[in-house]
Amino acid sequence: MSTTNLKQLAQALDLSVSTVSRALNDSYEISASTKLKVQTLAAQLGYQPNPYASSLRRQQSKTVGVVIPEVANNFFSLAINGIEEVARQNGYHVLVYLTHEEFEQEQVIIRHLANGRVDGILISVSGETRDAAHFAKLRELKLPTVFFDRVCEQTDTASITTDDYDSGYRATHHLLERGCRRIVHFTLAQHLSIGQKRMQGYLDALRDADIAFDPTLLVHGGSGPDYNTALMQQLLEQDSSIDGIFAAVESLAIASYRGCRATVRRIPDDVKIIGFSNLEMADLLDPSLTTIRQPAYAIGREAATILFQALIRNRSILTSQSQELKSELVVRASTGG
Amino acid sequence: MSTTNLKQLAQALDLSVSTVSRALNDSYEISASTKLKVQTLAAQLGYQPNPYASSLRRQQSKTVGVVIPEVANNFFSLAINGIEEVARQNGYHVLVYLTHEEFEQEQVIIRHLANGRVDGILISVSGETRDAAHFAKLRELKLPTVFFDRVCEQTDTASITTDDYDSGYRATHHLLERGCRRIVHFTLAQHLSIGQKRMQGYLDALRDADIAFDPTLLVHGGSGPDYNTALMQQLLEQDSSIDGIFAAVESLAIASYRGCRATVRRIPDDVKIIGFSNLEMADLLDPSLTTIRQPAYAIGREAATILFQALIRNRSILTSQSQELKSELVVRASTGG
């Protein structure tokens, strides 16, 4: 669509196409004078190389794919922010795909990405993902892939996460410290490693406090805020002994708030709530929410940085390196200040 | 990268490349039997056409570009959600670019997009954008463009917005109804049509209530939440008569909350606050925030739908059609209930 191409430039300058191409790419075998002539005319005519011709010839697209469950979520929004920034700095473009937490969508997207459209992939797997077969193709094709936050343990490639076990432990420990004894763990993605690590932190904190684990307090959220609110409401109605909730993701913390309101439980007097969240205005909630804040922006930046290091080196497969960033516990009113 | 290509398929089947291509594209001039043979082998080998070769030949990329100020924002997140969904349904890919509210970034991005990389553009312009010269190229290239929410009035192409004037009027009227007399209008993007419309609604509502407009109550926010909070705090300290704030975007409503807290103003007793916002948990804030909720997801869907209608028809320039969706005023505690 760009109106001018190499051939036109070459004709106008009475040079060959190859010379013009080399001049624009600052090749050493072109004299400074012709380089100048070519580049000035190119700038004047606003020449821009056709990206698809270029991508076809050199086998690289200068594009990365980002696959995430959803974007209307503060964590992933911030992560995309970091990714886009690093990509821009490296002259890469960013294709965004949403799985809507559905495994099937994820499979389709991965399959569509395995045709050279992208040079690398950054992915946070869907909550439904159990199987890792669809990632095998990426490995076959030597397509560099970095998992972030929600990793898939069955595939050995680079991944960047937060200290999920520790965070789960600390969150639970914090509630115990504040006197909670009947703590609900409200979770999504229970069969993902991230969910299991957080749960294990929860379990170990209980064990260390000599509190028996009650399986009825382990609640698996589903899709949709209304569903999760209803779920929590129902649980609170059935069990009046509940005095704490540890929500594994932001949306579940919100659902917990709503559940408490619906059942007239006071926060933090009756029930204390802590949740993973990147909500900027957690301190403005009623009551302000005690959060475990993940360094979402840094995660995006780090994941992208790792990917681009692999891309500019040799575009080979990434080693099974995994990096772990620290989350931060911010105590607020929902756990008693 | 994809391991199999047309030539390999052709050799394996003892057919020509052109025949295989036509068989896969379901051409009428290929017999049903060979079509079947070709398609089964292609499926078996997991053949996927090289997107760049394909894009180069047919001059279209099956990709659209989305240019927005930021993604860590509920409105734009929801809009992207709508866009991505429509794009997927039409077999298109979505490239996302962030301007970070900077005009220069926007120019660079638009320039980079004007080379055939995308078949169409969806854009919400940055807060700094005054000049529309960079959009002229898109028009020259006949690159279909749809503005959404933050439109650029100087270019006549399709746009989809909300009823910004009405919303501004209603928001201000609501504050007046609740007894406010000294209402701050806290705005970004004051030289964008969206900002001017909202402001005009504010001005007209004041006029209709026979309240003189005080220019010191028109506050132009800047970048960064800390800056905006400080700005509001300073204003509240200087002027104790302020009894209402109409925030033109979500982040400014939040800054207003923080400003009130810093100056120990009670909401809604001392100062009532209303703001544009797509915050899902506006009702959980302390106090719950009266909002004007834009149909963000629908805006994204509509904008994308308009774009794809143009793309599948004739990929010609879009007519200067503009569609307006309605926002919703949700009254909550921050305006007294």
Next chain:
DNA sequence: TTTATTCACGGAAACGATTCCGACAGGAGT
């Protein structure tokens, strides 16, 4: 003066898919 080397450039082959222009059957029409 001859040979080698460097410099600056042109020609043409890729990359992988689409598509224009044929071509060669075999059957229909006269």
Next chain:
DNA sequence: ACTCCTGTCGGAATCGTTTCCGTGAATAAA
């Protein structure tokens, strides 16, 4: 028997770049 289709397919051009290979001239080395 001859022409004329129609149905199926192959060859080659094409999209716009990049890059391999080659070439002529000028300069340096012998």
